[in-house]
Amino acid sequence: MTSSDDIDQTPLSNRWFWLAVAVLIIGWLGPFPQLSSVQQRALGIALFALISWSAQPIPIEISSLGVLLLLPASGLLDFAATFAPFAQPTIWLVFSGMVLSLLLSATGLGDRLAQRVRPLIAGGGRWRVLIGLHVLSLATAFLVPSGVVRVLLLMPIGISLTQAIAPAGGIEARRWGAAVALSLVCGTYFGGCGVLTGSVPNLVVIGQLEAATGRVVFWGEWLRWMFPVIGALRTVLCLGVVWLVAGRGLPAPAITDRQDPAPLNSDQRRALFLLLAGVCLWATDPLHELPPVYVGLFLVLMSILPGWGPLNLARLREINFPLYFYIAAIFGMGAALDMSGVNERVVSTVLQLLPDAGGHWFSACLALTAAALPLDFLMDIAAVGAVVTPSLLEVGQGYGLTPVASAMSVAMATSLVFLPYQAAPFMVALTYRQVALKQMVLTMLILSLLSLLLLCPLNVLYWRLTGLI
DSSP states (O other): OOOOSOTTOOTTHHHHHHHHHHHHHHHHHSOOTTSOHHHHHHHHHHHHHHHHHHHOSSOHHHHHHHHHHHHHHTTSSOHHHHTGGGGSHHHHHHHHHHHHHHHHHHHSHHHHHHHHHHHHHSSSOHHHHHHHHHHHHHHHHTTOSOHHHHHHHHHHHHHHHHHHHOTTOHHHHHHHHHHHHHHHHHHHHHGGGGSGGGOHHHHHHHHHHHHHHOOOOOHHHHHHHHIIIIIIIHHHHHHHHHIIIIITTOOOOOOOOOOOOOOOOHHHHHHHHHHHHHHHHHHTHHHHOOOHHHHHHHHHHHHTOTTTOSSOGGGGGGSOTTHHHHHHHHHHHHHHHHHHTHHHHHHHHHHHHOOOOTTOHHHHHHHHHHHHHHHHTTSOHHHHHHHHHHHHHHHHHHHTOOHHHHHHHHHHHHTOOOSGGGSHHHHHHHTTOSSOHHHHHHHHHHHHHHIIIIIHHHHHHHHHHHTOO
């Protein structure tokens, strides 16, 4: 994988950089009597990070390393707390996914899987390709619990598929590369939110519900209440948005020949065995209760095992390790905002502004969804679920909602991702340089806005019909 800087840099990038620096300075020095000095510094660093990550005037790894330097230098966190995210399972699950992604590309298994998938997906016109990619990406959400890992597994296959359906290269390959990448990442993430284990924020919200009330939401219950609208319908919506942004100018895919491919070599067979073993273990984690990160690290160990593993240790140098700076920085920012009291202040302000639901279930659910949105723009959405769910459960009780209905309303908010930095799978997808930042941002904005305005109200009506509220 390569650097995550945008593949369509523009002269305006420097303006964004200086805007980010100006916001940082104002945050530290500006006269804001309503905020404490600690809150000012935290908010200034957060806004610097969000502007840098959204516009990417400099590579995201560099801006993220800057954030990791600013957090202890400002006194918001000590050095150990700043770099504590490197000890969290998330970092190592991402590492596992990167190794598996490398396994697909280094052994050529990604190309072979693309050959198998190609006749099914690319055997017709453009719509068939995009529909097939959305179905494939949504199906993986039922099997692999981490959105980042799913993207890391799907992208090498998608790149090989792009090369097959646009063999001439040039502008045709660039257009198909963008459409394929958007289909895979948006399909598996936005559609995957309809599956309990398909999105980390889902698990965070439900974990907060269980901690507060003791109520356990089972996998099948979530599927019943969220998948028809937030999973299936949103995948259809995603298909339409991807077509609007990247699909209309696509050339026809190359004609697919159905020649039988050669047998897999020994490295490819071992890589396929490891991949299937990982998918089986991840898909059955409710049975064996083995944490996903343990499965991932076991697969890494087997991949580089001397004498058997398809990879040698030196190949790990090809992994984009600087991307970990971003993941650590966004977790560190969440900790700094929480420690400084910014999170609490934002939540209390939003709660004060919430309208009276008037005892109506429809407006009550949507009010809780809207209340969680502001924090979406300050931190990773998985952290948002942990911050806002306890408070909004109490608000929902005041509205007359059950705790489960309140938690589900919050989960609709944490399924909305407007900008790539809000969820790591989108940032990881950008590192493959198949899609321009502006294309991804436009797709995410349209999809999240339509979800908020159309699908969230429709989902509340569906809950009413199915007896949740």
